[in-house]
Amino acid sequence: MSTTIYYFTGTGNSLKVAKDLSGTLEEAKLVQICRKNIDNIDSDLSEKIGFVFPVYFSGLPIMVKEFLEKLQINKNAYIFAVATFGAGSGISVKQIENILNKKGAKLSASFGIAMPGNYLVMYSPYSEEKQQQRFKKEEEEIFKIAPIIKDNIAINKNSNLIANAIGEFIYKNFKPNDKDKNFWTDERCNGCGTCSKICPANNIKIIEGKPKWQHSCELCVGCIQWCPQEAIQYKKSTVKRGRYHHPNIKVIELFQSHRD
Numbered sequence: 001m002s003t004t005i006y007y008f009t010g011t012g013n014s015l016k017v018a019k020d021l022s023g024t025l026e027e028a029k030l031v032q033i034c035r036k037n038i039d040n041i042d043s044d045l046s047e048k049i050g051f052v053f054p055v056y057f058s059g060l061p062i063m064v065k066e067f068l069e070k071l072q073i074n075k076n077a078y079i080f081a082v083a084t085f086g087a088g089s090g091i092s093v094k095q096i097e098n099i100l101n102k103k104g105a106k107l108s109a110s111f112g113i114a115m116p117g118n119y120l121v122m123y124s125p126y127s128e129e130k131q132q133q134r135f136k137k138e139e140e141e142i143f144k145i146a147p148i149i150k151d152n153i154a155i156n157k158n159s160n161l162i163a164n165a166i167g168e169f170i171y172k173n174f175k176p177n178d179k180d181k182n183f184w185t186d187e188r189c190n191g192c193g194t195c196s197k198i199c200p201a202n203n204i205k206i207i208e209g210k211p212k213w214q215h216s217c218e219l220c221v222g223c224i225q226w227c228p229q230e231a232i233q234y235k236k237s238t239v240k241r242g243r244y245h246h247p248n249i250k251v252i253e254l255f256q257s258h259r260d
């Protein structure tokens, strides 16, 4: 059975989950959701299709929404979604269901996996101990989820009206594009270009040896989290904070598919 797993990631949590799942499924193809792939989108005739993504402001990253809306999909496929998050999946699954339903397709199953929260703009990285707890839990969750997906088992989801209303309210305030005007570099920036290479939105140009954000930001915080010099800051709040990215994902894995 042909399987494609699409993933969006800023700091590697969702890529780790996507890789772990693909390892349990035969012939699973992993495809990154990024600007370049959206602009060259193919239709997907796979029999099993998965989406793995981080939750932003209770909902989907803007690019994931755009990707789902544009993707022509095999309507009879077994389709599953896996949200990664710090606290909860919010309305992200409902958003996917709505998009698929408009295409005449159906979400067969959805799952949520708690990972270290990465929203450095608001809080410091989790302690090493808490990160390790989440990584262990992730492995346990994959162990539970994998056979469900492998056997195409459908799972009914319960909807909580109050939680949905709160989620909708939070998501309305998610307008990431020009939030990148708050990024700046300190004296440690050596123009290495890592930020530009990993940006899934192709939103960072290196001009005269320094990154310049182009205002089509997804706020994935990959640039600030992966900078080898820790030279990127967001307003003043990040100056004294540590940095986080998934320890089992190499930065080069984020370079791969979206660069020419």
Ligand SMILES: Cc1cc2nc3c(=O)[nH]c(=O)nc-3n(C[C@H](O)[C@H](O)[C@H](O)COP(=O)(O)O)c2cc1C
Pocket (backbone or CB within 6 Å): 008, 009, 010, 011, 012, 013, 014, 015, 053, 054, 055, 056, 057, 058, 059, 084, 085, 086, 087, 088, 089, 090, 115, 116, 117, 118, 119, 120, 219, 220, 221
């Ligand atoms: C802009 C932004 C908003 C976020 N909003 C939420 C949220 O509403 N709820 C939540 O539980 N986690 C939230 N998070 C945390 C991420 O969903 C979580 O850390 C995720 O696993 C990151 O995945 P990644 O490493 O693949 O990018 C947010 C992170 C970012 C960067």
